[in-house]
Amino acid sequence: xxxxxxxxxxxxxxxxxxxxxxxxxxxxxxxxxxxxxxxxxxxxxxxxxxxxxxxxxxxxxxxxxxxxxxxxxxxxxxxxxxxxxxxxxxxxxxxxxxxxxxxxxxxxxxxxxxxxxxxxxxxxxxxxxxxxxxxxxxxxxxxxxxxxxxxxxxxxxxxxxxxxxxxxxxxxxxxxxxxxxxxxxxxxxxxxxxxxxxxxxxxxxxxxxxxxxxxxxxxxxxxxxxxxxxxxxxxxxxxxxxxxxxxxxxxx
Numbered sequence: 139x140x141x142x143x144x145x146x147x148x149x150x151x152x153x154x155x156x157x158x159x160x161x162x163x164x165x166x167x168x169x170x171x172x173x174x175x176x177x178x179x180x181x182x183x184x185x186x187x188x189x190x191x192x193x194x195x196x197x198x199x200x201x202x203x204x205x206x207x208x209x210x211x212x213x214x215x216x217x218x219x220x221x222x223x224x225x226x227x228x229x230x231x232x233x234x235x236x237x238x239x240x241x242x243x244x245x246x247x248x249x250x251x252x253x254x255x256x257x258x259x260x261x262x263x264x265x266x267x268x269x270x271x272x273x274x275x276x277x278x279x280x281x282x283x284x285x286x287x288x289x290x291x292x293x294x295x296x297x298x299x300x301x302x303x304x305x306x307x308x309x310x311x312x313x314x315x316x317x318x319x320x321x322x323x324x325x326x327x328x329x330x331x332x333x334x335x336x337x338x339x340x341x342x343x344x345x346x347x348x349x350x351x352x353x354x355x356x357x358x359x360x361x362x363x364x365x366x367x368x369x370x371x372x373x374x375x376x377x378x379x380x381x382x383x384x385x386x387x388x389x390x
Contacts, residue, residue: 164233164362166240167387172211175201181213187227191365194218197225199367207245207311207382217368217377225377226367230265232386236320236346236359239390243315244366245382248278248308252375255280259314261365263290264347267356271363272347275370276316276330278306284314284337286328291347291354296328296340304337311382317389322348322359 168186178199181187190199194217202214217225234240246259256277263273272291279285279297282305286296298304306312315331326345330338347357366384371377 164231166232166234166238168229168384169386170384171209172201172206172213172382173209175211177201178213181227186229188229188231189227191224191226191228191367191369193222193224194220197223197368199225199227202380205247205380207247207380212247212380212382213367215367215377215379215381217371217373217379219371219373219376221372223371223373223377224369226365226369228363228365230363232362232364234262234320234361234388236322237390238388239317239319240361240386241315241317241389242364242384242386243313244384245311245313247311247380247382248306249378249380250375251308252373253280254278254282254371254373254375254377256370256372257368257377257379258287258370259366259368260316261363261369262318262361263363263365264357264361265363266347266354266358269347269354269356272354272357273361273363274318274328274345276314282306282308284330284332286330286338286340288344291344292350293344296338296343298337302337304332304335306332311380318345320346320361322346322357 170186196218198216200214206212217223258277260276263271275287283303317329319326327341
């Protein structure tokens with residue numbers, strides 16, 4: 139390869155690294171209450187959501203006017219039973235950087251009483267060059283308890299302490315709030331509330347992926363993708379969920 143071309147490519151790579159924020163200038167906040175939206179296609183015109191993630195053809199979302207948490211509208215989400223069934227709304231053009239403290243709150247209504255195995259409700263992730271979208275995911279486990287999963291960047295799952303576990307209620311509106319101090323070193327924290335009760339307070343932990351040999355490469359010290367709804371389920375039963383009053387913001 140021509141020596142001048144090599145120098146040009148290396149210089150370009152360095153320049154890109156020094157100015158990476160210029161290339162990832164997405165917003166770091168949104169609010170969605172589904173009011174004024176009469177069909178799901180209109181969801182993707184507001185700038186809040188980029189796409190609907192659907193892995194099975196029978197999965198769907200629709201605007202519901204019968205079961206809103208507040209106002210007149212909410213989002214109804216249906217995910218067919220099966221392995222890795224997804225039915226969620228997503229935005230992969232956000233920008234949350236290291237040292238940001240990100241707060242996410244939303245209201246969920248999980249219909250029915252069937253055993254559902256694992257249901258993932260919210261993901262915040264990075265689209266790394268090599269790696270399966272490493273990030274943090276909030277899930278209801280097979281014991282109907284909320285947990286925080288970080289497996290995609292090689293960190294352990296964080297669960298509620300056994301003596302204080304609180305189940306996720308069915309057939310009623312439940313507020314979830316998550317606060318994450320974004321750190322690539324073991325200096326961050328994650329707090330998780332359910333209806334204003336603090337379930338998890340994990341401190342001095344890694345909350346943002348970093349490059350790991352043969353595992354994750356090309357991380358940028360930021361999250362750019364959010365997904366909310368049924369972001370994945372391995373249930374033996376169909377999942378019906380309602381979603382309302384989503385707020386995502388940086389609070390520091």
